[in-house]
Amino acid sequence: MLNDREVLSTLSMIKNENLDVRTVTLGISLLDCASHDLSRFNDTIYKRITTLARDLVAVCDEVGDRYGIPVVNKRISVSPIAVAAAPFDSRGMVEVAKTLDQAAKDVNVDFIGGFGALVEKGMAKGDLALIDAIPEALDVTHRMCSSINVASTRAGINMDAVALMGRTIKAAAARTADRDGLGCAKLVVFANIPEDVPFMAGAYMGVGEAGSVINVGVSGPGVVKKAIDRALQDNPGAHLGELADVIKRTAYKVTRVGEIIGREVARILAVEFGIVDLSLAPTPNVGDSVGEIFQSLGLGAIGVPGSTAALAMLNDAVKKGGAFASTRVGGLSGAFIPVSEDLNIAAAASAGHLCLEKLEAMTSVCSVGLDMVALPGDTTAETLSAIIADEMAIGMINKKTTACRLIPVPGKKAGDRVYFGGLLGEAEIMPVRSNDMSSSFINRGGGIPAPLQALIN
Amino acid sequence: MSKFVLSVIGKDKPGILAKISTILFTHGCNIEDVSQTILQTEFASIFIVLNPDEHPLGEIGRSLNEALEGMELSAHLRPMAATAPAPVAATQPFVITTRGVDKPGTIAAVTGAIASLSCNVANFRAIITQDEGVDEMIMIFEVDLPEGVEHRNLRRVMQDICSAKGLDVSVQHRDIFETIHRV
Numbered sequence: 133m134l135n136d137r138e139v140l141s142t143l144s145m146i147k148n149e150n151l152d153v154r155t156v157t158l159g160i161s162l163l164d165c166a167s168h169d170l171s172r173f174n175d176t177i178y179k180r181i182t183t184l185a186r187d188l189v190a191v192c193d194e195v196g197d198r199y200g201i202p203v204v205n206k207r208i209s210v211s212p213i214a215v216a217a218a219p220f221d222s223r224g225m226v227e228v229a230k231t232l233d234q235a236a237k238d239v240n241v242d243f244i245g246g247f248g249a250l251v252e253k254g255m256a257k258g259d260l261a262l263i264d265a266i267p268e269a270l271d272v273t274h275r276m277c278s279s280i281n282v283a284s285t286r287a288g289i290n291m292d293a294v295a296l297m298g299r300t301i302k303a304a305a306a307r308t309a310d311r312d313g314l315g316c317a318k319l320v321v322f323a324n325i326p327e328d329v330p331f332m333a334g335a336y337m338g339v340g341e342a343g344s345v346i347n348v349g350v351s352g353p354g355v356v357k358k359a360i361d362r363a364l365q366d367n368p369g370a371h372l373g374e375l376a377d378v379i380k381r382t383a384y385k386v387t388r389v390g391e392i393i394g395r396e397v398a399r400i401l402a403v404e405f406g407i408v409d410l411s412l413a414p415t416p417n418v419g420d421s422v423g424e425i426f427q428s429l430g431l432g433a434i435g436v437p438g439s440t441a442a443l444a445m446l447n448d449a450v451k452k453g454g455a456f457a458s459t460r461v462g463g464l465s466g467a468f469i470p471v472s473e474d475l476n477i478a479a480a481a482s483a484g485h486l487c488l489e490k491l492e493a494m495t496s497v498c499s500v501g502l503d504m505v506a507l508p509g510d511t512t513a514e515t516l517s518a519i520i521a522d523e524m525a526i527g528m529i530n531k532k533t534t535a536c537r538l539i540p541v542p543g544k545k546a547g548d549r550v551y552f553g554g555l556l557g558e559a560e561i562m563p564v565r566s567n568d569m570s571s572s573f574i575n576r577g578g579g580i581p582a583p584l585q586a587l588i589n
Numbered sequence: 590m591s592k593f594v595l596s597v598i599g600k601d602k603p604g605i606l607a608k609i610s611t612i613l614f615t616h617g618c619n620i621e622d623v624s625q626t627i628l629q630t631e632f633a634s635i636f637i638v639l640n641p642d643e644h645p646l647g648e649i650g651r652s653l654n655e656a657l658e659g660m661e662l663s664a665h666l667r668p669m670a671a672t673a674p675a676p677v678a679a680t681q682p683f684v685i686t687t688r689g690v691d692k693p694g695t696i697a698a699v700t701g702a703i704a705s706l707s708c709n710v711a712n713f714r715a716i717i718t719q720d721e722g723v724d725e726m727i728m729i730f731e732v733d734l735p736e737g738v739e740h741r742n743l744r745r746v747m748q749d750i751c752s753a754k755g756l757d758v759s760v761q762h763r764d765i766f767e768t769i770h771r772v
Contacts, residue, residue: 133712134763138770139686139729143759145769198740200761385769392768 146200150354150420151386153393154413155205155242156192157330159337159345159406160184162216162246170224173217174231181208181235181244184344187401189240195396201389203397204351205242205555208235209335214249218258225265226272233273243318245277245335250325252287253579255296263296267303270315277333283323283524285531288582294524295574297321298517301538305509309542312550316539317504321520323527323534328407328462334535345406347463348394352386353412354420356450360428375429376449383410383453391458409463410454411499412446414474416557422446422467423476434469434477435486435494443467444497464533466499472552472559473504482560488519489565496526501534506550506561509542516540518570521580529583591640592621592669595653599662601632608656609636609664616649617642632662637669680733682711682763683740685747689756691717691726699728702750706743708732731763 145151165176189206196203210216210232217228229247236244247269249259266278280297283289301321305313320334327338330347337345359382363370370378390408398405414422423434429442447466455461469491471477480486488505495501501523507516520536527534541550546563597609606625613620618638625634640649646666653664687699696715703710712731717724734743744760751758 134684134729134731134766136714136716136727136729138766139684140727142761142766142769143686146759197744198762199765200759201765388768389765392764 145355145385149358150351150415150417151389152202152204152351153196153348153390154351155207155330155332155349156188156203156394156397157207157209157335157347157349158185158188158401158403159209159328159341159347160211161337161341161343162211162213163339166216166218168219170220170227173220174227177210177216177228178231178235181210181232182238184403185235185239185241191397191400195393195400199393201393203393207330207332207335208239208241208244209330209337209347210244210246211337211339212248212250213246214256214258214262215339217262218256220258220261222261222264225262226268229265229269229273229276233276236275241275243275243277243332243335245279245332246337247276248279248281248336250281251293252281252284252290252323254290255293263300266300266319267307267315270304270318271307277318277320277335279320279322279325279334279336281322281325282520283528284582285324285528286582289323289521289524289528289580291521291574291579292577294321294517294521295514295577297520298513298515298574301516302513302540305540305542312544312552313509313539313541314552314556317537317552317556319537321524321536323524324532325535326463326533328409329464330409331411331413331464333537334464341406342404344403346394346398346401346403347406347409348390349409349411349413349463350386350390350454351413351420352382353414353422353425355386356382356412357419357421357425357428360425364428372429372445376445379446379449380453383450384457387454387457405460407460407462408454408458410450410458410461410465411463412450412467414468414470414477415555416473416475416478418475421474421476422469423474423480427476433480433483433485435480435490439490440494440497443469443494447498464499468500468503469494469498470500470503470537471505471562472550472557473555475557478557478559481562488562492522492526495523495534496530499533501527502536502538504537504556504559505539506559507538507540507564508545508561508567509540510545510567511540511564512568512571514571514574515564515567515569517574519564521574525580528580591643593638593640593646593666594669595636595638595664595666596634597636597653597657597662597664598631598633599657599660601627601630602660605632605660605662606634608660609634609653612652612656613638613649616640616644616652618644618649679736680709681736681740683732683734683743683760684763684766685730685732685758685760687728687751687756687758688725689751689754691724692754695726695754695756696728698750698754699730699747699756702746703730703732706738706746707735708738708743
């Protein structure tokens with residue numbers, strides 16, 4: 133017999149605290165679709181995706197309905213297109229992008245990810261063609277996301293790729309200038325990209341994965357915040373260790389929800405169940421914010437001194453609770469701090485509490501990086517590359533994933549507002565200090581060698 | 590070997606179970622299954638009892654009621670069929686939770702809707718709380734939904750009746766509650 137508290141607290145988490153499953157992502161390998169014939173390749177991948185994902189949305193809705201937990205987004209990730217479509221030039225890559233977008237539209241998923249390349253050590257012909265195609269591909273598609281891995285702890289940082297990505301981001305912004313550079317919101321540059329991320333824009337199907345797999349991204353910043361608030365109401369003198377324990381217990385509950393939904397969806401679709409990604413993923417809604425958690429912990433705003441420590445505690449507690457709750461954990465697993473996608477973080481940036489440099493410091497202890505950061509339109513490609521290089525260095529040295537999703541908004545300057553709409557949110561453009569002072573460093577190219585794995589202080 | 594069902598209700602106080610089990614023991618009976626609950630000040634329990642020596646139920650009942658009368662409790666016994674239980678049809682466990690202002694007839698309407706789908710109510714609790722000076726009732730039904738009935742159908746029926754009665758309702762598979770709260 134269930135007890136009343138179990139029932140009522142679950143309902144409260146769903147109805148008042150925005151507990152949901154943020155995404156169920158179906159990973160689909162396209163590696164065996166390889167062909168030298170572009171139309172044949174496009175036909176094959178279209179059929180593969182639309183066949184495997186035909187029932188994805190309906191099954192997610194059915195399972196979500198059965199448990200009373202909304203599955204907010206249904207998404208698809210595919211093998212890195214730079215590998216699967218390696219024979220094609222950039223025009224061909226754009227056609228592949230259109231095919232992916234059409235397939236996503238026809239099975240009614242929110243996004244499809246995997247228009248990407250893994251170039252941490254070097255760029256092959258297919259990689260260069262794909263990166264060259266990114267600006268146009270992001271312009272002419274609606275649901276397709278792109279991610280490029282330019283660094284890893286084992287390979288170091290490919291600075292040629294970093295330089296190229298700075299230029300690519302600028303070009304993507306220019307092509308979507310009428311939409312505040314929206315193309316860049318679907319483009320991420322990674323260090324140590326995990327092969328099983330279910331969250332966009334970084335989701336792709338790793339080459340070491342099965343033929344198809346269900347990965348789940350849970351959510352729950354609102355649930356964590358309310359749990360902290362309740363704990364402090366009961367015990368206003370609670371110390372941080374006690375609050376870390378509250379976060380851990382809450383993360384356990386949130387993760388269990390993802391686990392049960394993901395396993396059931398995988399069972400019905402007869403697809404292998406992959407991982408649960410434990411990330412706290414905010415949305416631009418009040419009560420669904422990672423930034424609000426910082427305030428509940430006692431900081432005036434995210435970004436003020438103490439924020440890195442608070443984030444380290446939050447991130448670690450989420451992982452501890454989540455790891456116990458799931459049989460397989462993966463993806464990014466931590467707290468996201470995407471500026472425009474979190475009302476509270478965007479407000480802290482507008483108020484001057486959160487600057488680019490503090491955000492960068494915080495990314496050394498959280499799961500992603502400089503995420504959904506709108507920058508002045510005159511930020512040079514080299515400065516973008518330099519910001520990316522700094523972020524990649526944090527990931528490389530700390531053996532963790534870091535990423536940059538930077539949007540240099542054409543024609544806008546620091547302090548201007550930018551609107552991306554939907555989950556991508558809105559924000560004020562953050563100033564970039566010392567723009568255009570990194571060109572010589574970036575233009576040297578080459579690579580930053582992989583770091584020692586000992587002598588790690 | 591014969592069995593009987595015993596129910597005891599009345600004012601809750603310490604020592605009720607000790608008194609009942611002692612009397613049953615002195616009649617050579619063995620308690621096979623028992624469940625009890627307390628609602629506000631009232632105690633209610635149900636026992637399934639093995640009666641290997643075939644003691645007359647009237648005699649056991651008299652002993653129990655004589656002992657319990659002074660404790661403001663009463664006992665009721667009835668023989669239980671010894672036949673094997675009928676095979677249970679496959680069901681899925683769902684939890685229906687409603688919340689709204691406490692009005693006469695609400696429980697009858699909601700349970701009537703549940704029964705209309707041949708759902709068995711396995712557990713039911715009603716909690717009255719005060720919300721801004723108004724009595725609010727939360728009802729939690731654990732029901733067994735026959736496999737042939739779509740859970741969406743259950744949800745639709747419950748939403749229809751609850752909307753007519755001014756109640757919020759949610760219908761969820763029971764596993765979600767256990768999954769979230771139990772290790």
